[in-house]
Amino acid sequence: MKAVVVLAMGWVVGSHAQASLLPQWRADLQRLTEDAVRAAVPAPAQSSVEVGEPDSRLRLAPCAQVQAFVPPGQSLWGRSRVGLRCLQGAVRWSITVPVHVRVLAEAWAATQPLPAGATLGLEHVVRRRVELTAEVSPALAQAEPPVGRVLARPIEAGDAVRQHHLRQRQWFAAGAPVQLRLAGAGFSIRTEGQALTPGWEGQTVRVKLESGRTVLGQAVGPHEVELPW
Known part of the structure; x- marks a missing residue:
């Protein structure tokens, strides 16, 4: 800002x-x-x-x-x-x-105290208005509930579920085939490559293209890499 x-x-x-x-x-x-x-x-x-x-x-x-x-x-x-x-x-x-x-905005919050290692179910979260700025870690505000995610740290009832509460997911291993996408205003490009480093959620990953060129992108889903525009 x-x-x-x-x-x-x-x-x-x-x-x-x-x-x-x-x-x-x-x-x-x-x-x-x-x-x-x-x-x-x-x-x-x-x-x-x-x-x-x-x-x-x-x-x-x-x-x-x-x-x-x-x-x-x-x-x-x-x-x-x-x-x-x-x-x-x-x-x-x-x-x-x-x-x-x-x-203040709507996001997912815990309905009860939960320990680290707990797997979130639909009964564990509810949509409510929370203070997004109460912590640096982003609150989960997407429409889909974070069901199936595992807690990396405990959370109290009523607290917003934030990125730092969740264990980081590995979307793919080094050597795995991946789909790369590049999207901009009015266009979208997709191609294939091979991951040279593990694809941890939200982290930068190195990918080798079929041409032999190496590019950097962000792991955004199972075998999915988003290239910067």
Whole structure:
């Protein structure tokens, strides 16, 4: 979630002042984050953004033009940070401000406490609204219930079933024949190859084509590899 907006407004007059968000700055940071979140989550999801305060120990020089930005490497998911930097002033400064992003949507949740090693049945999961951003690991939001999946760690009743709860599946072994697919806007290409490395769910795999060329793709299903576009 990346976005940039320029805020053209003055800073307090005088010498270095304690960092504090002006109302206009807070409103623009709020808008910046909300727009980025809405662009990244599905329409049925509900999201909210809470903008915090910068470190009270900071002292900032006067600035006539400030830019809000998302720092490199920051994902606006859960507890994160956005930035403010001075573009026009005697002293150029840059600070970050905490934000808390919450996204609520329907996903699969456990109906009862389950231990690691348990195999999920239909009676173990239910669709309910959960906070997707409560953890970094993605919640399982697909339409099909995760029946037959084995838990890699215990889960409590009511908790969202997340990727890190499940044992990783091996879709195929090294040396196995695989189907490769490449899909883009208005086209889809399929070909065959031989896996040179094991195909673990969601992991990169090396595949040798009939021509002898080696390509990298992602293991996405039984004997299925998706090539990057």
